[in-house]
Amino acid sequence: MDHEVRITLRLPADLHEWLVSQAKTARRSLNSEIVYRLESERATVEAETESP
Numbered sequence: 001m002d003h004e005v006r007i008t009l010r011l012p013a014d015l016h017e018w019l020v021s022q023a024k025t026a027r028r029s030l031n032s033e034i035v036y037r038l039e040s041e042r043a044t045v046e047a048e049t050e051s052p
Contacts, residue, residue, distance in 0.1 A: 009034075 011019070023033035 019033055020030055023030050026033060026036075028036065
């Protein structure tokens with residue numbers, strides 16, 4: 001990451017609990033889990049956009 005931006009994010013409690021659980025399973029911080037999932041989704045969308 002070249003530049004980081006700090007944001008405040010409001011999540012439904014059940015989504016937060018699920019993300020915390022997923023992060024623990026993957027041995028990542030909650031922040032890292034959210035970034036990992038967003039980057040993965042972005043890569044998927046970009047790949048779909050590039051395909052004819």
